[in-house]
Amino acid sequence: MALLELKNLTKRFGDVLAVSDFTLSVEQGEFVSLLGPSGCGKTTTLQMIAGFETPTSGAIILNGRNLEDVPARKRGLGIVFQSYALFPHMTVEQNVGFGLEMRGVAPAERAGRVRKVLELVHLDGLANRYPRAMSGGQRQRVAVARALVIEPDLLLLDEPLSNLDAKLREEMQLELRRIQQEAGVTTVLVTHDQSEAMALSDRIAVMQAGELMQVGSPFEIYERPRSSFVSTFLGKTNTLAARLEQVTPEGSLLVCNGVTLKGPPANFLPGPVEVSLRPERVELTDADNAVVSGTVSERVFLGNQWLSKVNTPIGELLMTRRNRGSDEPKPGDTVHLAWSAEHLSILAADRSRLT
Amino acid sequence: MRRNGLAALLFSTLFVVFMIAPLVVVIGVSFTSTGYLEFPPSEPGLRWFRAILTNPDFIDAALLSLELGVTSATIATVLAVPAALAIGREKFPGRDVLQSLFLSPLMVPTVVLGVGFLRFLTLISMNGTLIGLALCHAVVIFPFILRLSLAAIVGLDQSVEKAAVSLGASSLTVFRRITLPLIMPGVCGGWILAFITSFDELTVSIFIINPSTTTLPVKLFNHITQTTDPLVTSVSTAMILFTVCIMLFVNWLYGLDRLLIGEGSR
Numbered sequence A: 001m002a003l004l005e006l007k008n009l010t011k012r013f014g015d016v017l018a019v020s021d022f023t024l025s026v027e028q029g030e031f032v033s034l035l036g037p038s039g040c041g042k043t044t045t046l047q048m049i050a051g052f053e054t055p056t057s058g059a060i061i062l063n064g065r066n067l068e069d070v071p072a073r074k075r076g077l078g079i080v081f082q083s084y085a086l087f088p089h090m091t092v093e094q095n096v097g098f099g100l101e102m103r104g105v106a107p108a109e110r111a112g113r114v115r116k117v118l119e120l121v122h123l124d125g126l127a128n129r130y131p132r133a134m135s136g137g138q139r140q141r142v143a144v145a146r147a148l149v150i151e152p153d154l155l156l157l158d159e160p161l162s163n164l165d166a167k168l169r170e171e172m173q174l175e176l177r178r179i180q181q182e183a184g185v186t187t188v189l190v191t192h193d194q195s196e197a198m199a200l201s202d203r204i205a206v207m208q209a210g211e212l213m214q215v216g217s218p219f220e221i222y223e224r225p226r227s228s229f230v231s232t233f234l235g236k237t238n239t240l241a242a243r244l245e246q247v248t249p250e251g252s253l254l255v256c257n258g259v260t261l262k263g264p265p266a267n268f269l270p271g272p273v274e275v276s277l278r279p280e281r282v283e284l285t286d287a288d289n290a291v292v293s294g295t296v297s298e299r300v301f302l303g304n305q306w307l308s309k310v311n312t313p314i315g316e317l318l319m320t321r322r323n324r325g326s327d328e329p330k331p332g333d334t335v336h337l338a339w340s341a342e343h344l345s346i347l348a349a350d351r352s353r354l355t
Numbered sequence B: 001m002r003r004n005g006l007a008a009l010l011f012s013t014l015f016v017v018f019m020i021a022p023l024v025v026v027i028g029v030s031f032t033s034t035g036y037l038e039f040p041p042s043e044p045g046l047r048w049f050r051a052i053l054t055n056p057d058f059i060d061a062a063l064l065s066l067e068l069g070v071t072s073a074t075i076a077t078v079l080a081v082p083a084a085l086a087i088g089r090e091k092f093p094g095r096d097v098l099q100s101l102f103l104s105p106l107m108v109p110t111v112v113l114g115v116g117f118l119r120f121l122t123l124i125s126m127n128g129t130l131i132g133l134a135l136c137h138a139v140v141i142f143p144f145i146l147r148l149s150l151a152a153i154v155g156l157d158q159s160v161e162k163a164a165v166s167l168g169a170s171s172l173t174v175f176r177r178i179t180l181p182l183i184m185p186g187v188c189g190g191w192i193l194a195f196i197t198s199f200d201e202l203t204v205s206i207f208i209i210n211p212s213t214t215t216l217p218v219k220l221f222n223h224i225t226q227t228t229d230p231l232v233t234s235v236s237t238a239m240i241l242f243t244v245c246i247m248l249f250v251n252w253l254y255g256l257d258r259l260l261i262g263e264g265s266r
């Protein structure tokens, strides 16, 4: 049985449908991210799990128990807020100990547990500091420690890293993953940052406009997006409008702007579709092996790789290539491009929801 | 920063002079040794400050004003903080109307308030009692505490309270351990501002005091209408000194500019 089950969860604010028929289960010990653009209903979903918003309809089931009549303070969840929400008038020790104090844990045991969790987040020695005398990264750790010390069944994180600068954010991603695994706590993270979701999660749930678009491991979602929204939201991609002409168990044939492309087997009926092709799957080849040929229009050096734009008969294609220290085609050069058929993802042309 | 023009500089200077000049004259005159108002004093001395000590009427009035200020500021605070919590936090119909109503004592001319209070106190036979006086003052100073408490509450990050709830705190515990300590600077600031306002409130008080509840400002006013000796200036100087001391204390505690701008929270 799953630890957390969200069943057809829906939330309306007046005319705004913030979350719509959202169904998801989270297994014990799993790290699941809700990923989507700003305003797609991630925070609302989290607030409903936490008990700060009441669902318009649907059910939240934790450990087999319906949370409908359980108030927020009795749910026993650990929550890390985007603003950290530390108690500014309390020391780190008092902040972290607050949840234990509310549970009536005796001072001696409390001190021991606070010390242990501060060690876990690498904040030992700062127990008597006030939050205002700490850096953003340290406050973040206090917030995580405060949520973890009550040994919650479920840890909820709302954009926990968005207030940190880029370098610290990367460090904290690794830290957060380590802490989550050491504590073994089931975690739901909300983020609009696809790289954060990919780095941290066992599974990602991609949301758009209140709806769940696709759930899967980061690799699955990246490699086999089921809609153009998912494929463009996770990393860069080339999206092409095409017509599916023929489907066989071995593969498919597509026509894009009059050019015939080979594709992977698809479970679609012939008709208009969208095709997604990752820029890193596009390779340079010679004229005989080319799928399409074109002219380089722009080229950007990114250090570890080159990003080029190529004008081809099927449209403008982005191509990334590892920087191997050798020269790359320049703007104006004619290049021949190829990729293998299985690297094309065939997507339904209209927005459809698949779970 | 842009340098101020000559006109602006002149304006500011005149403004400050008009504000300060009366204080300088009052304080100057209070140090005279003559029996009449004289500025600058020809023979400076503390004659009129000693006169205060031999005038028990003034000392009684001062003590009464002190008691009145503390009582009314406290009554108003106890009522204003819950009101500010409701207005600042909850959405309910008539919220804006309620807020305007609570702030209205600032808008109504104090003479009108005074007449109203007199009628009302007479009606409920509390005219001339200290508690009646304190209740009326509480109404007048209520807006000050409400505004500063409201600023503190609105400035408070609500997720801090949510965090406490998620850790298992009941509403009462959240208020006692989180909300109240965090809005305390604003509430205290409001209390002190309210106390000072009550301490030198004249217009409303004139209507509703009787000889046994004469406040210091009323006593001064009555004194001037009968005689013009420098005693009023020495009492005024003592009052100014007292107010300045409170202000310095508040400034040391919270920063005065923040208090007067109305940002109560740290």
Ligand SMILES: Nc1ncnc2c1ncn2[C@@H]1O[C@H](COP(=O)(O)OP(=O)(O)O)[C@@H](O)[C@H]1O
Pocket (backbone or CB within 6 Å): A013, A016, A017, A018, A036, A037, A038, A039, A040, A041, A042, A043, A044, A045
């Ligand atoms: N308390 C509220 N009242 C009205 N609308 C709200 C409220 N909270 C969120 N919304 C709306 O619900 C939608 C989803 O918001 P939110 O869950 O905060 O999105 P996200 O966290 O993904 O950025 C938005 O359109 C937002 O404007």
Ligand SMILES: [Mg+2]
Pocket (backbone or CB within 6 Å): A039, A042, A043, A044
């Ligand atoms: Mg959000």
